[in-house]
Amino acid sequence: MATGRTHRPATRSRGIPEATVARLPLYLRALTALSERSVPTVSSEELAAAAGVNSAKLRKDFSYLGSYGTRGVGYDVEYLVYQISRELGLTQDWPVVIVGIGNLGAALANYGGFASRGFRVAALIDADPAMAGKPVAGIPVQHTDELEKIIQDEGVSIGVIATPAGAAQQVCERLVAAGVTSILNFAPTVLSVPDGVDVRKVDLSIELQILAFHEQRKAGELAAGAVVPAAASRQETAAARRGAAAGREPAADQGPDGDVPAVMPT
């Protein structure tokens, strides 16, 4: 869902490729679901299917974490949750600010899944003076005049932009100047940032356009009377389409800007 634009090499200094990093949240989401069902161990095939990736790629990814599983038993679910959380930096609290508290910003502020994953909404910021002081999700909205002070006081390094597109670059520059080094951008515009600042972009309309493309192709196949022979082939084709639409299974050589799903909780 997100296209990341990171100003970092394709392989991190610790030797974990960015494409692997981008898949870790998928594994974590699948593992968390297993953990909630008190499943103690999982095979690479089961976990790969649950995460929507190829099992050989999963094993390679986990080898970067130093996790190889036990033959005939699989991977220890709880330990893997811990390992991946630690690798992603989720064992610490990350204060986040959301800028632009309209329909989307308010919905994000109300989403409980951030806090449960270690992302604390430290402040809600909006340019509309009429919104200042009004509580959204129990947090009073603060005016953009306070932006720099909030970032510094709260030690915020992650900013979420949910303003109209025309305001996003200016908001981005203020966030970065104040010390923010990671931005999740929902505004439909490309942000330009200095080296060392990571930007992830979420655009649901792009996802819908990809689905529309596949719908159109399916309709074309039906109209042409195309027949997919075996049930297995049909499933593979459907899975491949879903994977492509979700941006899964990036090529092995895919870099940090790989077409991977957003690191967004669901």
Ligand SMILES: NC(=O)c1ccc[n+]([C@@H]2O[C@H](COP(=O)([O-])OP(=O)(O)OC[C@H]3O[C@@H](n4cnc5c(N)ncnc54)[C@H](O)[C@@H]3O)[C@@H](O)[C@H]2O)c1
């Ligand atoms: N990425 C996605 O999938 C997705 C989905 C929906 C909306 N959007 C985008 O998210 C953005 C917000 O959408 P919305 O429906 O919530 O809009 P909205 O008009 O309801 O809210 C925008 C808010 O931003 C505030 N704002 C404007 N300029 C600002 C500035 N300089 N600094 C701080 N706040 C400012 C406004 O006062 C308003 O409260 C839009 O850019 C929209 O296109 C993206």
